[in-house]
Amino acid sequence: xxxxxxxxxxxxxxxxxxxxxxxxxxxxxxxxxxxxxxxxxxxxxxxxxxxxxxxxxxxxxxxxxxxxxxxxxxxxxxxxxxxxxxxxxxxxxxxxxxxxxxxxxxxxxxxxxxxxxxxxxxxxxxxxxxxxxxxxxxxxxxxxxxxxxxxxxxxxxxxxxxxxxxxxxxxxxxxxxxxxxxxxxxxxxxxxxxxxxxxxxxxxxxxxxxxxxxxxxxxxxxxxxxxxxxxxxxxxxxxxxxxxxxxxxxxxxxxxxxxxxxxxxxxxxxxxxxxxxxxxxx
Ligand SMILES: C[S@@+](CC[C@H](N)C(=O)[O-])C[C@H]1O[C@@H](n2cnc3c(N)ncnc32)[C@H](O)[C@@H]1O
Numbered sequence: 379x380x381x382x383x384x385x386x387x388x389x390x391x392x393x394x395x396x397x398x399x400x401x402x403x404x405x406x407x408x409x410x411x412x413x414x415x416x417x418x419x420x421x422x423x424x425x426x427x428x429x430x431x432x433x434x435x436x437x438x439x440x441x442x443x444x445x446x447x448x449x450x451x452x453x454x455x456x457x458x459x460x461x462x463x464x465x466x467x468x469x470x471x472x473x474x475x476x477x478x479x480x481x482x483x484x485x486x487x488x489x490x491x492x493x494x495x496x497x498x499x500x501x502x503x504x505x506x507x508x509x510x511x512x513x514x515x516x517x518x519x520x521x522x523x524x525x526x527x528x529x530x531x532x533x534x535x536x537x538x539x540x541x542x543x544x545x546x547x548x549x550x551x552x553x554x555x556x557x558x559x560x561x562x563x564x565x566x567x568x569x570x571x572x573x574x575x576x577x578x579x580x581x582x583x584x585x586x587x588x589x590x591x592x593x594x595x596x597x598x599x600x601x602x603x604x605x606x607x608x609x610x611x612x613x614x615x616x617x618x619x620x621x622x623x624x625x626x627x628x629x630x631x632x633x634x635x636x637x638x639x640x641x642x643x644x645x646x647x648x649x650x651x652x653x654x655x656x657x658x659x660x
Contacts, residue, residue: 385600387551392512393603395492401603402547403491407466409437414466414497422602429594435648440574441470442640443631443654444542447572448475450624450635450656451538456570458484458537460527462515462561463544466494467501472540473508482507484530488521490514515544516552518560536568542654545617546576547604554607558617567660571621574654579611580630581650588647611653621657628655 393401400422404415408423415423426433451459457480461472464487476483487498487510498510509526521527531537539561548554562571581589592608599606615628626634631652632644643649 384549384605387549388604390514390516390552392490392495392514393492396603399603400601401491401493402599403465403489403494405602406437406543407468409434410441410468412466412468414493422598425601426595426598429598430588430591432588432643432646432648432651433595435643435646436576436651438640439631439643439648440543440652441468442643443574443634443652444472444540445470445475446635446637447540447542447654447656448472448538449479451570451572452476452479452483454570456536456538457482458531458535459486459540460521460531460537460561461485461487461540461542462521463541463547464489464494464498464510465543466491467498471501473502473505477505477507484508486511486527486530488513488515516548516557518557518564522561522564533564534566536566536570536659539565539569539571541571541573543574543652545573546607546609549605549607555613555617555619559619562620562659565659569659570624570656571618571659572654572656573614573617574631574652575614576606576608576651577611577614577653578608580653581647584650585647588650592651614653614655618655618657621659624656624658628653 397416400419404419405423408415473485485508495510495512502508511524511526513520545554596606631654
C-alpha cells in the first residue's frame with residue numbers, strides 16, 4: 379500500500395527517555411497544542427503538517443471520538459477502563475471524563491513512552507482510582523498481569539477496553555488482530571471495545587489529493603520512533619470478530635454519534651481519514 383521501504387521493526391518493550399528521536403506521543407501532543415514536546419518532535423510534526431496540512435485536525439477528531447466513546451461506555455454502565463496507548467495527558471483525559479460522572483470510576487492508562495508516563499504519574503498523584511502503566515501493548519501479558527492493572531480493575535466485571543488511535547502503530551508482524559483477540563478474551567461479557575485506525579479507503583474515494591498527502595504522512599513517520607500503518611476497512615472489521623457491533627457500526631470518526639463539536643474539522647479533508655467502531659462482548 380505504501381510506496382516506500384519501511385524502516386526496521388521496533389523491538390517490543392517500554393521506551394526510555396529520548397528527546398532526540400521524534401515520537402508519536404509528543405508529536406500528537408504538539409498537534410493538539412500541548413507543551414510536552416521537544417525540538418525534534420516539533421520539527422517532524424511540522425514536516426507532517428507540510429505534507430498533510432490537516433494532521434492536527436485528524437488529531438482533534440480522534441480526541442473528540444475518544445471523549446464520545448468514553449461517554450458512550452459510561453452511558454452503558456461501564457465504570458472501569460483500560461486505556462491502551464493513552465498518550466500524553468492533555469485536555470479531557472479519560473479519568474477526568476469518567477470521574478466527573480462517576481467519582482468511583484477506575485482508569486488504568488498504558489503507554490510505552492516515558493514522557494507520557496512521567497507526566498501522567500504527576501497528574502494522577504493522589505488519585506486512588508487511576509494509574510499509569512509503563513508497558514508495551516504488544517506484550518499483552520505484561521499489561522494484563524501488571525499489579526497496577528490487577529489491583530484497580532476487576533476482570534470478572536465489564537470494562538471499557540480502549541484501543542483509540544493505537545492500532546495504527548502496530549506493525550503487521552505484531553499481529554494487531556491477534557492482539558485485539560488476546561485483550562478481548564480477558565474481558566468479561568458486557569465489556570465494550572472501541573477501536574479506531576487510519577484508513578485510505580474513504581479518502582481515496584472522496585478526496586484523491588488528500589489521499590496522496592496521507593501517503594506522504596506515512597513516509598514522514600519513517601523518521602519517528604514509531605511508524606504509521608494504514609489499513610483497509612475490511613481488515614479493520616475483522617478486529618471486531620466475536621463482538622456485537624454497536625450503532626452506528628464502523629464509520630468515519632465524525633459520523634460516530636456526533637455531538638456537534640469539532641464541526642469545522644469534521645467537514646474538512648480530515649473527515650475521511652479515521653474510522654472507528656465499538657464492539658460489545660456477548
Ligand atoms: C496518537 S497517541 C493516542 C493517544 C490516545 N489514545 C488518544 O486517543 O488521544 C498514541 C499513543 O500510543 C503510544 N504507543 C504506540 N505504540 C505503543 C505500544 N506498542 N505500546 C504502548 N503504547 C504505544 C504512543 O506512545 C502514543 O502515546
